[in-house]
Amino acid sequence: MDPALGPPEEMAEKRDELTPMMRQYHDLCARYDDALVLFQVGDFYETFCGAAERTARLLEITLTSREDSTGEYPMSGIPIDNAESYIETLLEAGYRVAVADQVEEPGETSGVVDRAVTRVITPGTLTEDELLASDDNNFVAAVAHGNGESPAPRVGDGSRTGGTETLALALLDVSTGDFLATSSRSPDAIADEVSRFDPAEAVLGPNAPRDVLPEECMVTPFDAAAFDRERAASLLSRYYGHPDALLAEDAEIRACGALLAYAEYVRGGEHAASAGSDDEAAPVTEPADPDERSRLEYLTHLTRYDPREYLLLDAVALRSLELFEPRAVHGRDDATLVGVLDETASALGGRTLRDWLRRPLLEPDRIESRLDAVEELTGAVQTREELHDHLRDVYDLERLIGRISRERANARDLRSLRATLAVVPEIRQRLVDADCDRLQRLHDELDPLVDVREAIDEAIVENPPIEITEGDIIADGYDDGLDELRATARDGKQWIEDLEERERERTGIDSLKVGYNSVHGYYIEVTNPNLESVPDDYERRQTLKNSERFVTPELKRREDEIVGAEERADEREYDLFCEVRRDVADEVERVQALANAVATLDAVVALATAAAEYDYCRPEITDTDRRSGLEIDIEGGRHPVVERTQESFVPNDARFDDGRRLAIITGPNMSGKSTYMRQVAQIVLLAQVGSFVPAQSARITPVDRIFTRVGASDDIAGGRSTFMVEMDELATILREADERSLVLLDEVGRGTSTADGLAIARAITEHVHDEVGATTLFATHHHPLTELADDLQAAFPLHFEVEGVDDEVVFHHEIASGAATGSYGIEVATAAGVPETVVERSRELVDGTASAADTTGTARDIDEFERVHTGRDPAAAGGPSPATADGGDDPTDIAAELRALDLGHLTPVEALTELDRLKRMLEE
Numbered sequence: 029m030d031p032a033l034g035p036p037e038e039m040a041e042k043r044d045e046l047t048p049m050m051r052q053y054h055d056l057c058a059r060y061d062d063a064l065v066l067f068q069v070g071d072f073y074e075t076f077c078g079a080a081e082r083t084a085r086l087l088e089i090t091l092t093s094r095e096d097s098t099g100e101y102p103m104s105g106i107p108i109d110n111a112e113s114y115i116e117t118l119l120e121a122g123y124r125v126a127v128a129d130q131v132e133e134p135g136e137t138s139g140v141v142d143r144a145v146t147r148v149i150t151p152g153t154l155t156e157d158e159l160l161a162s163d164d165n166n167f168v169a170a171v172a173h174g175n176g177e178s179p180a181p182r183v184g185d186g187s188r189t190g191g192t193e194t195l196a197l198a199l200l201d202v203s204t205g206d207f208l209a210t211s212s213r214s215p216d217a218i219a220d221e222v223s224r225f226d227p228a229e230a231v232l233g234p235n236a237p238r239d240v241l242p243e244e245c246m247v248t249p250f251d252a253a254a255f256d257r258e259r260a261a262s263l264l265s266r267y268y269g270h271p272d273a274l275l276a277e278d279a280e281i282r283a284c285g286a287l288l289a290y291a292e293y294v295r296g297g298e299h300a301a302s303a304g305s306d307d308e309a310a311p312v313t314e315p316a317d318p319d320e321r322s323r324l325e326y327l328t329h330l331t332r333y334d335p336r337e338y339l340l341l342d343a344v345a346l347r348s349l350e351l352f353e354p355r356a357v358h359g360r361d362d363a364t365l366v367g368v369l370d371e372t373a374s375a376l377g378g379r380t381l382r383d384w385l386r387r388p389l390l391e392p393d394r395i396e397s398r399l400d401a402v403e404e405l406t407g408a409v410q411t412r413e414e415l416h417d418h419l420r421d422v423y424d425l426e427r428l429i430g431r432i433s434r435e436r437a438n439a440r441d442l443r444s445l446r447a448t449l450a451v452v453p454e455i456r457q458r459l460v461d462a463d464c465d466r467l468q469r470l471h472d473e474l475d476p477l478v479d480v481r482e483a484i485d486e487a488i489v490e491n492p493p494i495e496i497t498e499g500d501i502i503a504d505g506y507d508d509g510l511d512e513l514r515a516t517a518r519d520g521k522q523w524i525e526d527l528e529e530r531e532r533e534r535t536g537i538d539s540l541k542v543g544y545n546s547v548h549g550y551y552i553e554v555t556n557p558n559l560e561s562v563p564d565d566y567e568r569r570q571t572l573k574n575s576e577r578f579v580t581p582e583l584k585r586r587e588d589e590i591v592g593a594e595e596r597a598d599e600r601e602y603d604l605f606c607e608v609r610r611d612v613a614d615e616v617e618r619v620q621a622l623a624n625a626v627a628t629l630d631a632v633v634a635l636a637t638a639a640a641e642y643d644y645c646r647p648e649i650t651d652t653d654r655r656s657g658l659e660i661d662i663e664g665g666r667h668p669v670v671e672r673t674q675e676s677f678v679p680n681d682a683r684f685d686d687g688r689r690l691a692i693i694t695g696p697n698m699s700g701k702s703t704y705m706r707q708v709a710q711i712v713l714l715a716q717v718g719s720f721v722p723a724q725s726a727r728i729t730p731v732d733r734i735f736t737r738v739g740a741s742d743d744i745a746g747g748r749s750t751f752m753v754e755m756d757e758l759a760t761i762l763r764e765a766d767e768r769s770l771v772l773l774d775e776v777g778r779g780t781s782t783a784d785g786l787a788i789a790r791a792i793t794e795h796v797h798d799e800v801g802a803t804t805l806f807a808t809h810h811h812p813l814t815e816l817a818d819d820l821q822a823a824f825p826l827h828f829e830v831e832g833v834d835d836e837v838v839f840h841h842e843i844a845s846g847a848a849t850g851s852y853g854i855e856v857a858t859a860a861g862v863p864e865t866v867v868e869r870s871r872e873l874v875d876g877t878a879s880a881a882d883t884t885g886t887a888r889d890i891d892e893f894e895r896v897h898t899g900r901d902p903a904a905a906g907g908p909s910p911a912t913a914d915g916g917d918d919p920t921d922i923a924a925e926l927r928a929l930d931l932g933h934l935t936p937v938e939a940l941t942e943l944d945r946l947k948r949m950l951e952e
């Protein structure tokens with residue numbers, strides 16, 4: 029635990045002697061000992077002692093101190109008014125934040141004001157709009173182990189394979205109420221689901237493996253008892269009825285129940301821990317009685333899904349297909365699939381589109397249904413544009429209703445809901461004549477919730493303030509009691525307004541003035557020369573330089589009446605507001621259903637807009653017999669992201685079927701191999717999302733899973749690829765791919781530069797072809813591998829030709845059948861400005877071995893070429909500087925190289941490679 033968390037030592041030692049306020053602080057820190065407690069004192073959130081020192085440094089705010097009878101404590105405070113930006117910094121630094129607000133008015137109590145933690149803010153459970161990306165979900169996860177007891181069996185080198193117990197994953201977006209659950213016997217499959225949803229935070233059940241979560245995911249320690257099956261089931265049943273009807277596995281019940289408990293815990297609120305100021309025996313560690321906790325009403329749906337219902341994309345595929353994050357380290361942020369397609373108008377639609385991309389479909393019927401909707405709107409330009417315009421006026425309904433339900437919404441939020449409901453009929457109208465089923469259904473689902481809208485209209489004024497306790501919220505005529513109070517206040521004010529005129533007449537003092545200040549209230553001001561005309565009932569209040577201020581008993585009485593009426597009106601307004609908010613909250617399910625329809629429509633409109641704007645075509649979805657191979661037939665396909673980032677793009681065909689399952693793609697660096705492979709996968713993926721695709725025409729059988737493996741040369745920028753990682757990922761492919769998989773192997777076998785790399789690449793490819801039967805694109809600039817195309821029955825060669833014109837290279841980016849004729853690497857080097865002597869030497873090396881037909885020899889030479897070409901030895905990243913192409917045969921050089929070897933940082937394969945290289949130096 030962070031030393032700055034928990035109760036400060038210097039306070040813990042003398043808890044009983046502390047002032048009541050500091051005792052409160054101490055107790056809240058003890059209760060929320062894994063969070064940083066922000067303690068409201070007036071307009072500030074304060075921290076004390078170690079926490080104060082830490083926050084002052086982190087937030088760059090002043091460290092002060094607070095002194096009382098028991099000692100002096102370091103203190104630092106952040107202004108409540110812009111606490112959000114500070115809290116964001118604290119979260120980024122890895123803290124959870126417990127916000128302890130004053131829950132009594134300072135005037136209401138004789139002792140110290142009571143404080144309670146009203147919310148615990150953690151990265152995975154954010155609900156503050158300011159802290160959330162609007163167009164993406166923010167998930168917190170729970171992982172639970174089958175029986176919660178025995179540790180997951182692990183196999184061999186620590187890979188996650190081979191679990192026999194069920195692992196469950198629950199995911200919750202606290203801000204929107206999205207709640208999902210799934211399970212698998214394979215920890216790898218759970219890890220894959222985790223990477224799809226990319227939770228910011230997770231709670232782990234007893235013995236649940238940490239390594240199904242990515243490193244950057246915050247793991248929050250949470251009560252192991254919450255994962256208890258009975259306890260979890262009982263909590264779930266309070267929300268969703270009997271959990272057995274909803275969930276398939278015990279592990280799922282554990283995970284979902286624990287996650288719900290966690291959501292209730294972070295919610296805080298009245299039922300949350302409060303440290304009573306004078307109640308010495310306040311239980312500071314006992315959890316609140318479960319039945320007294322109020323439910324999170326907006327969590328209306330828990331959806332169990334099976335990963336096998338969706339196209340499986342693991343973390344590697346998500347990254348290499350550029351779904352959400354640009355691949356290039358310094359790539360443009362929008363150079364992603366979602367960046368190209370996200371034409372959504374609302375946050376709701378943005379999140380839905382992301383979910384569709386995250387989980388492409390398998391079922392042809394579901395795909396076709398989306399495609400129908402997209403097609404219809406692609407053609408209907410005007411309807412589409414009008415829909416888009418209206419959808420822009422839609423507020424984030426899901427988060428609004430979440431806030432309303434959690435009693436965190438203000439009057440403006442209700443007005444925002446009302447404004448959104450007002451556009452629904454406009455949106456609906458555009459779908460009246462819809463042809464396809466999907467759009468017709470959306471039309472029906474777009475319930476404008478007229479009753480809710482009218483209720484808000486009647487109750488809430490048009491432009492309410494942010495504050496909900498200071499009046500000006502409730503409309504006139506809504507409540508008789510409130511109207512009376514307002515009338516009283518108004519009459520009183522009118523009487524005072526008329527007072528000046530009346531008193532001038534009565535006293536004959538023309539300069540007499542009625543005024544107001546916040547200390548003395550209303551007064552009558554008379555200048556010094558007129559003081560003798562002041563009547564007897566004037567009581568002196570204040571003496572100024574040139575005048576005196578007075579009140580009269582009647583003025584005082586009236587004033588008290590106004591103030592009293594206003595105060596009571598404010599209270600009444602607050603109560604009425606809460607009532608309206610509760611009434612709206614009761615409609616949570618209907619609002620969520622509407623949100624869902626709006627979100628779906630927005631996503632469809634976005635796909636149609638992209639399709640029209642970028643000239644995509646509707647893919648034809650074919651569903652062949654599941655046992656036979658995939659059929660992928662793309663004419664004039666383009667890479668959706670690359671074509672947006674450069675001026676012109678050359679379309680290419682791709683055709684796969686049972687007899688053509690393995691494409692061996694050759695061509696020099698930069699000729700377009702990687703782009704081509706990714707575009708095929710992206711087109712398949714987009715088709716399964718239900719989107720049009722960047723091609724002239726496309727026939728596509730849905731694939732179950734896309735595997736990608738990008739070899740070292742392409743991943744070097746990410747600094748990630750080692751031979752081990754590469755082999756690990758290949759092992760996954762070999763283990764899990766089948767004939768419904770699409771496999772991209774891009775320059776594999778490059779992490780090690782000796783013969784074994786190529787040999788392994790070849791063996792793997794053969795295996796994928798013979799045993800796995802997956803549809804595979806294999807790119808390499810190692811020409812010997814083209815032989816594979818001859819040896820394997822369903823393999824065929826493709827290549828990218830480049831033209832060498834006077835040592836200049838012209839790339840055509842055009843795919844053709846057959847193998848490439850030369851690597852053109854040297855031409856590329858020349859064009860890139862590599863010095864003439866180096867180019868010459870390269871030519872010598874290449875020419876000298878041109879006749880060596882065996883794979884090993886060529887591979888070696890290509891490596892040799894690469895050292896020259898890149899100035900970097902692929903075999904010795906981080907090792908000694910490469911031997912120069914000449915003069916490397918001196919044994920003393922070899923001794924020096926040996927000495928320079930950093931054995932601690934070499935993998936066995938790298939060591940072997942290095943040994944091989946040194947040996948060859950001796951042989952030269």
Ligand code: ADP
Binds near residue numbers: 674677699701702842
């Ligand atoms: P390789 O994998 O063969 O080294 P890439 O696929 O990385 O080559 O392509 C290199 C560059 O060539 C890309 O970044 C892109 O700018 C361009 N390119 C690739 N394919 C095409 C194409 N079909 N049309 C136009 N430019 C392309």
Ligand code: MG
Binds near residue numbers: 698701703774
């Ligand atoms: Mg490449």
